[in-house]
Amino acid sequence: MRGTLPSGGVAIVGSRTPPPAAAAFAYELAFRIGEPVIAGLALGVDAAAHRGALDAGVPTIAFVGYGFGRTYPPENAELEAEILRGGGAIATRVSSWTPVTDEALIGRDRLQAEHARAVVLVCSEIDGGAMHTMAFARELGRPRYAVAPPVGAQSLPQWAGNVACIAGGATPLPFDVDAALVRLKG
Numbered sequence: 001m002r003g004t005l006p007s008g009g010v011a012i013v014g015s016r017t018p019p020p021a022a023a024a025f026a027y028e029l030a031f032r033i034g035e036p037v038i039a040g041l042a043l044g045v046d047a048a049a050h051r052g053a054l055d056a057g058v059p060t061i062a063f064v065g066y067g068f069g070r071t072y073p074p075e076n077a078e079l080e081a082e083i084l085r086g087g088g089a090i091a092t093r094v095s096s097w098t099p100v101t102d103e104a105l106i107g108r109d110r111l112q113a114e115h116a117r118a119v120v121l122v123c124s125e126i127d128g129g130a131m132h133t134m135a136f137a138r139e140l141g142r143p144r145y146a147v148a149p150p151v152g153a154q155s156l157p158q159w160a161g162n163v164a165c166i167a168g169g170a171t172p173l174p175f176d177v178d179a180a181l182v183r184l185k186g
Contacts, residue, residue: 001089001090001091001092002068002084002089002090002091003083003084003087003088003089003090004059004087004088004089005061005089005091005115006036006059006061006088006089007036008035008036008116008117009035009036009037009038009059009061009115009116009117010033010035010036010037010038010116010117010118010119010120010184011037011038011039011112011113011115011116011118011119011120011133011137012026012029012030012037012038012039012045012046012049012120012122013039013040013045013046013049013109013112013119013120013121013122013124013130013133013134014026014044014045014046014121014122014123014124014128014130015044015045015122015123015124015125015128015130015158015161016042016043016044016045016046016128016129017043017044017158018044018045018048018122018123018158019123019153019158021150021175022045022122022123022147022158023044023045023048024048025122025123025147025175025177025180026045026048026049026052026122026123027048027049027051027052027055028052028177029049029052029120029122029177029180029181030048030049030050030051030052030053030056030058030060031052031053031055031056032052032056032177032181033053033058033181033184034056034058035058036053036058036059036060036061036088037049037050037052037053037058037059037060037061038060038061038063038112038115038116039060039061039062039063039112040062040063040064040065040105040108040109040112040129040133041062041063041064041071041072041076041079041080041083041090042073042076042129043073043075043076045122045123045124045130046062047076047079049122050062050079050082050083051079053086053088054082054083054086054088057086059086059087059088059089060083060086060088061083061088061089061090061091061115062080062083062088062089062090062091063091063092063108063109063111063112063115064090064091064092064108065092065094065100065101065104065105065106065107065108066092066094066098066099066100066104067092067094067095067096067097067098067099068090068092068096068097069096069097070097070098070099070100072099072100091111092104092108093107093108093111094107105129105132106129106132109129109130109132109133109136110132110133110136112133112136113133113134113136113137113139113140113142114136114140116137116142117142117143118137118142118143118144118145118184119133119134119137119142119143119144119145120145120146120147120173120180120184121133121134121144121145121146121147121161121162121165121170122147123147123149123158123159123161123162124158124159124160124161124162125157125158125160125161126157126160126161126164127161128161130161131161131164131165134146134161134165134170138168138169143171144165144169144170144171145170145171145172145173145180145183145184146161146162146165146166146170146171146172146173147162147172147173147174147175147180148162148166148172148173148174148175149162149163149175150175171183
C-alpha cells in the first residue's frame with residue numbers, strides 16, 4: 001500500500017465505457033457523498049469517482065490489479081499520483097512491477113468489496129469487471145446498490161449488469177444524485 005488507507009467508505013464502480021451521463025453521475029455522487037470513495041482506477045466510472053472525491057477534498061482509495069512501478073491503464077498515471085497527493089491510497093495484492101492480469105483484477109474487485117461499507121454499481125455491462133465487485137459484496141453481506149437505468153435505457157447493454165443486480169436483490173438507486181444520496185445515507 002502507498003498513502004493513507006482510511007477506514008470505511010463507499011465503493012463506486014462501473015463500466016470503463018459508460019454513457020456520459022453515467023460518468024457524470026459517478027463524479028457527482030463521489031463529490032457529494034462526504035466519505036472515502038473506493039474504486040479501481042479503471043477508465044470510465046472508476047476514474048470519474050476518484051476525480052469527484054479528489055475535487056471534494058475527500059480521500060479516495062484505488063485498489064489496483066498491478067504492482068507498483070506500473071500503472072494500468074497508463075493514461076491514469078497522473079490520477080494515481082493525485083490520489084496520493086490528496087491523502088488517499090493505492091493498494092494492491094501483487095508485488096512491484098507485476099503487470100496487470102485478469103486474476104489480479106478480480107482480486108482488486110474483492111478488495112473493494114471487503115473494504116467498503118457499501119458498494120454502488122453506477123453502470124455496467126453484464127460481463128463487466130464491476131460485476132465481480134457486486135458478487136463479492138453479496139458474498140460478504142455488504143449493502144449493494146445499483147443505479148436503475150434511466151428511462152429508455154433498460155435494454156441497452158451498458159445497463160444490463162444493473163438490471164441483473166437489481167433482479168438479484170441489489171437495492172435500486174434512482175438516476176438522480178440527490179435522491180440516491182438520501183437512500184445511501186438513510
